[in-house]
Amino acid sequence: MTARTSAESTRDIPEATVARLPVYLRALITLSESGTVTCSSEDLARAAGVNSAKLRKDLSYLGSYGTRGVGYDVDYLRYQIAREIGVTQDWPVVIVGIGNLGHALANYSGFRSRGFRVVALLDADPTRHEEVVAGIDVRPFDDLEQIVRENGVAIGVIATPAIAAQDVADRMVECGISSILNFAATVLAVPAGVDVRKVDLSIELQILAYHEQRKAQADTA
Amino acid sequence: MTARTSAESTRDIPEATVARLPVYLRALITLSESGTVTCSSEDLARAAGVNSAKLRKDLSYLGSYGTRGVGYDVDYLRYQIAREIGVTQDWPVVIVGIGNLGHALANYSGFRSRGFRVVALLDADPTRHEEVVAGIDVRPFDDLEQIVRENGVAIGVIATPAIAAQDVADRMVECGISSILNFAATVLAVPAGVDVRKVDLSIELQILAYHEQRKAQADTA
DNA sequence: AAGAGTTTGTGAACGCGAGAACAAAACGAG
DNA sequence: CTCGTTTTGTTCTCGCGTTCACAAACTCTT
Numbered sequence: 001m002t003a004r005t006s007a008e009s010t011r012d013i014p015e016a017t018v019a020r021l022p023v024y025l026r027a028l029i030t031l032s033e034s035g036t037v038t039c040s041s042e043d044l045a046r047a048a049g050v051n052s053a054k055l056r057k058d059l060s061y062l063g064s065y066g067t068r069g070v071g072y073d074v075d076y077l078r079y080q081i082a083r084e085i086g087v088t089q090d091w092p093v094v095i096v097g098i099g100n101l102g103h104a105l106a107n108y109s110g111f112r113s114r115g116f117r118v119v120a121l122l123d124a125d126p127t128r129h130e131e132v133v134a135g136i137d138v139r140p141f142d143d144l145e146q147i148v149r150e151n152g153v154a155i156g157v158i159a160t161p162a163i164a165a166q167d168v169a170d171r172m173v174e175c176g177i178s179s180i181l182n183f184a185a186t187v188l189a190v191p192a193g194v195d196v197r198k199v200d201l202s203i204e205l206q207i208l209a210y211h212e213q214r215k216a217q218a219d220t221a
Numbered sequence: 222m223t224a225r226t227s228a229e230s231t232r233d234i235p236e237a238t239v240a241r242l243p244v245y246l247r248a249l250i251t252l253s254e255s256g257t258v259t260c261s262s263e264d265l266a267r268a269a270g271v272n273s274a275k276l277r278k279d280l281s282y283l284g285s286y287g288t289r290g291v292g293y294d295v296d297y298l299r300y301q302i303a304r305e306i307g308v309t310q311d312w313p314v315v316i317v318g319i320g321n322l323g324h325a326l327a328n329y330s331g332f333r334s335r336g337f338r339v340v341a342l343l344d345a346d347p348t349r350h351e352e353v354v355a356g357i358d359v360r361p362f363d364d365l366e367q368i369v370r371e372n373g374v375a376i377g378v379i380a381t382p383a384i385a386a387q388d389v390a391d392r393m394v395e396c397g398i399s400s401i402l403n404f405a406a407t408v409l410a411v412p413a414g415v416d417v418r419k420v421d422l423s424i425e426l427q428i429l430a431y432h433e434q435r436k437a438q439a440d441t442a
Numbered sequence: 443a444a445g446a447g448t449t450t451g452t453g454a455a456c457g458c459g460a461g462a463a464c465a466a467a468a469c470g471a472g
Numbered sequence: 473c474t475c476g477t478t479t480t481g482t483t484c485t486c487g488c489g490t491t492c493a494c495a496a497a498c499t500c501t502t
Binding site: 443444445446447448449450451452453454455456457458459460461462463464465466467468469470471472 | 473474475476477478479480481482483484485486487488489490491492493494495496497498499500501502
């Protein structure tokens with residue numbers, strides 16, 4: 001990892017703030033589409049479901065984009081956040097594993113509208129290679145390297161069964177992919193420098209179940 | 222909310238720990254299926270992708286289920302964690318919104334195998350009410366109250382478009398559902414006492430994009 | 443039976459994030 | 473131009489979560 005020398009735009013933003021920026025961005029888009037030109041931190045915080053002090057602190061890491069006594073220009077702030085996240089540019093993405101979830105992901109319009117372009121759908125099962133999902137041919141997993149090279153893909157999505165996920169991740173890393181979104185129910189081992197984010201549907205439900213159980217215990221206490 | 226008087230099993234477990242318990246549980250199940258009888262905190266931590274000190278501290282909130290100098294009995298610890306989370310019992314769940322994602326969720330085997338039973342699929346669109354997904358009839362959204370009442374449903378999953386999500390949530394709360402898993406791209410407002418967890422696919426990708434952009438900047442610096 | 447070797451459970455230190463509170467800056471009225 | 477009002481940007485404090493480090497407890501060998 002090279003040392004950071006550039007003065008501009010490389011202050012490090014806390015991870016917790018990074019995770020909220022997309023939420024603010026979505027709220028700003030909604031406000032913009034409803035014709036709102038200016039909003040206060042209070043307005044935006046309510047739309048994003050956070051505390052207004054936290055919102056202002058988060059935005060202060062990006063710079064000083066508001067006007068005291070007035071608030072924030074919705075479209076201007078929207079652009080600044082989008083630029084900071086990096087979604088003003090186009091991110092090519094590959095999805096591996098075209099089962100039920102892979103289908104849903106391929107058809108998910110939220111990717112396209114937010115700067116992500118699905119350039120390929122891959123599956124190891126040859127019987128799926130006839131399929132066309134969301135207007136995209138399903139191709140053999142072995143085409144991964146070529147696709148990554150030709151499209152400059154940096155982000156991969158894993159929607160395979162858990163048993164296959166580590167192999168897919170290894171191949172992705174070999175091909176030069178450095179960010180992985182993992183929907184498989186397994187912990188991936190990857191080298192340093194590769195980012196993995198995990199989404200596990202059943203874990204979310206289990207967390208809810210824990211709290212639900214406690215509520216039930218409290219009621220019968 | 223009633224005061225907690227029961228001495229046993231009501232120590233409050235930190236939220237961060239609760240979020241990791243399902244990960245430990247999954248790791249233990251994998252270990253158990255591979256025939257492992259005993260494991261050290263180091264082993265389990267590696268399988269779960271966390272620090273072993275953190276693992277031990279997390280487990281210490283549940284009680285003292287290990288043996289010094291030996292480690293943990295895999296099946297025993299597995300049961301204890303499952304019991305603490307509440308997945309030794311069966312949780313009936315309804316899914317509202319049977320689009321691409323709703324299909325994927327209805328077919329997701331990870332729910333069933335972890336104590337969650339999908340008792341109904343609901344959709345507001347009458348043209349879908351002919352469909353049978355994952356062996357379950359798709360029914361009108363207005364049947365929600367009856368289904369919740371008859372099955373004692375406490376957990377609802379929202380997989381509708383963002384525009385409909387708040388209405389669905391309101392109706393769920395009215396019917397007595399007190400835990401909601403929200404896949405729609407919107408922030409839900411719910412009364413106190415109702416838990417909401419949000420899963421937003423495009424937000425996860427945006428977080429990856431942010432880090433990817435920084436890596437690219439670092440390389441060209 | 444005693445000592446060497448493991449591994450858990452936990453006390454203590456540390457760092458990060460949340461929220462309160464306020465000073466600084468912009469606007470508008472008179 | 474000045475004063476009051478509004479709202480941002482930032483400082484400060486507090487609490488939570490992570491990690492280290494070690495004593496307590498158990499096993500095994502001799």
